[in-house]
Amino acid sequence: MAGCSGIGGGGGGGGGGIDPVQDRVTVDPADIQEGGTFRAALGSGVDTFDPPESSSANSSVHHNLLYETMITTDASGTIYPWLAESYEQTEVQDIQRTAYTDYMKEVSYAETDDGTVFIDTDQQIVVEHPDNPSDPSAGDTAQVMTVEEAPDAIADGTFGMEYEFQLHEGINFVNGEELTADNVVASYQRLRGSALSGQVFDSLLDVQSDGDYTVRLYAQIPDAAFVREIAGFSIYPTEITGAPDEPQNVPLGGMDPREEHEPLGTGPFRLTDYENENYATYTKVDDYWFDTEMKDWFDGSSEFPNGPVVDKVDIAVISSPSSRAAALQEGEVDMARGLSSSTLTNFQESEEFRTAPTAGAGYLFMQFPVTQGPWQNAKLRRAVNKLIPRPSISNNIFQGWENPAWVPLPPLAAATGTTDYEELTEDLKPYNTYEQEEAATMLDEVGEEAGIEYPIEVTIETNSDNKDRVRVVELIAQSMNQEIDGTQYFDVSVNTKEFLTFVSQLLTENYYNKGKIAVIGLSGGFGPHGYAKSIHSPENFAQCCNFQNIDIERLNEAMRNARYGVDVAEDKELRRERYNDVWEIVLEENANSYITHSTTVGVVGTEVKGFNSYPSVQDIVGYALHNPADEQITYLDR
């Protein structure tokens, strides 16, 4: 595996992460056979080929074949410059978002017919003043800085961080246009007002070009995760974006064959055939720009290919998992994913197939109604946490394909999220081990201290269309209902609902006061922040995925201190130390119990050589076909 040269010392860089790929297979470049069509099956189609308007994981699989970004990562999350030749942090300043007050303007709040109050401006908001009303009414005013004022702030030296990216010269889009800094600027401007704008403009201040190949990215405040969060957006040619600050040539959502615009990028493939909700076929770009010699971080074989070696990629939509498995078995596809645990085990035992597991980015968790009745008591929640039989869930229900979540951080995010993952696990595992007697002792103490009477009646809810998940919930309910030394502490019932119905209820404003426990899954990434923020932060809009009003100030502060500030932006080790504290607080408070960490598994036939799965589903095809950072290449032997 190629090492990381630590180019640029970017604050977001992983560096030396644990390789999550299990039983990695490698390919000798001399054995590679070129050509053929790699056929993959996914459960759903492409919502749009226009990435700013899509947050679907299966769509990203397609996007990653077509479009590229300024950085790339290996399977362990280490960041490498990609379209950029290099990048470096050029300036960091100790400022808060209040520093932008002078550049802010007053905008009124407006109200939709159903009473939703929002700031009424068509401009993309970059920074909102912290003193804006917390419960505004229509007609109130807000102080905001929009994209219009951001360049003025930067010109005056007001910004949190500056990163300089140096692009490779001579990279062409598939339409023949050469990639320049203006393309990067225009592509970021295309994110304004898009579905993904929220996750860009909560950190990004502005993007500016400096000559043909130099791009500067500015952060609002010092942010250790800035590069990882912001530099991974796709770059498009002028045919799509228009020039910077000019109207877009193709409106948002329009870069799609169904809108009669070919998706254009710098990627190794171009879309050549497509049928809505049926399949998409990609053909290799003949004069793909990449060459291992361009990358000084590449220390692999000089024979390693300069791009994918298959001629075509065909991605079929097969919605039923059993049909996907059958299609793989019948040789109609080369790779399938998203199969049930028992199916994976069957494939694992077959000599005609290979399962390629990689520690994933998903996690299953149980959320307590932390503001209701006895569940306000953290010790009670910790006691329940000790009644979750994680090894049984992992071994018996998931048949080993998901792993017990001994810590709230998967190995995938270990590089930036802890100083020593093994030590963290050793330290925190006692919080999560199944200990009936200890749980009983804690419950007795809580009962006495808080005057709680047992058994506590509660319902655990989950989505009905995931059978494994339903069995997990039933097992937890059974465990909680057991008598310990003659005392029954809980009277738990299970309620299951169709996925969207369940999620919609979680998103309603008053779910938190129903007193129910919910079990659901989420997906994070290589950065540690999401694992804590997604389910433990009051900053999430509409309390999404945090539907029970979790607002623990010492945890909020610990999370902020681990990501934001000059100290952590400049000192990776300090950041890792800070995150150690975050995980300890998460388990101390136990507002959510992490149950298992996922595994991403692609299953392939024996004709497919060298296939390894990427941790996140989003790049399971693109990564497998070609990723020099891991010397990853897949070819077809047929």
Place this chain on the structure above:
Amino acid sequence: MSLRRFILKRVLLIFPLLLGVSIVTFSLVKLTPGNPVQVAIGLNPDMGPQEIARLKQRYGLTKPAWQQYLNWLSDIVLHADFGTTYGAREQEVSEIIVNKLPETVALGIFGWVFAVAIAIPTGIYAAVRKDELGDHVSRFVALAGISLPNFWLGLMLILIFSVSLNVFPVTAPRTPLWHPKTLAFLLMPGITIGTASASNLMRIMRSSMSEEMNKEYVTAARAKGLPERTVVLKHVLRNSLISVTTVAAFLTASIVAGSVVVETVFGWRGLGLELIRAVRNRQVDLILGITLFTGTAIILANLLADILYAVLDPRIRYD
């Protein structure tokens, strides 16, 4: 009542029926938790209040439900506009229905032909061999056909003919709809969707034939010395087909309804699969559009059955 008046009365009944279908469907969709904006937030928790307010306004979700219903209905009645889908790409509902309809029609034709082809000869055979072993076996098979759930039968066919015997592909071939390869693939879903209908039709055929065979004209024909084959196929069958023809028209309704399950099992990209997708994603206009469309198809099939029956048996008009 004259035939013309009878037909007019039946046609006029369609409109309140369709209105009822639309109100019930709209209410059910609105009562179900979840809307496209919540789906969008679930997929993208970082979405800000501005985007959410914009989406709500854009999709008309800020208005009261009754107003949303009236807007939707008036768009259809006045502009033939069934609305659009929500999300990353907006698509005309009518365009989706037009694009997906041929697939569902093709599947329906297979199911219908299979049902009729199996039911008529088996029904005749069972009636002629009434209370003999062949009759018992036919009735048992028919009962099994009615009892088997579509999804189970479909999965079994896939398991046997695709996975074990490798006769049919698991996934639909990427050939045009009327290409031999596609038509061959349609055999399994066609059999699946047609089995219950075949069983129903066979039972009706059998009872209708049995009833006819006990009538005086049959005895007279036999007494005249006509061969049994001529009696059965020329005289009895013709009269029996009156009721079977009308039931066959009703079959269209059950085949349309069954397409939802069968298309999902076989991954056949017709209206049924599209409806499932629409429900999962809370695509209100698409759910309403497809439901209204299929509801209309079912109502028209029933209307056709009523008219056929009235034409073939004039007594029905005076009921």
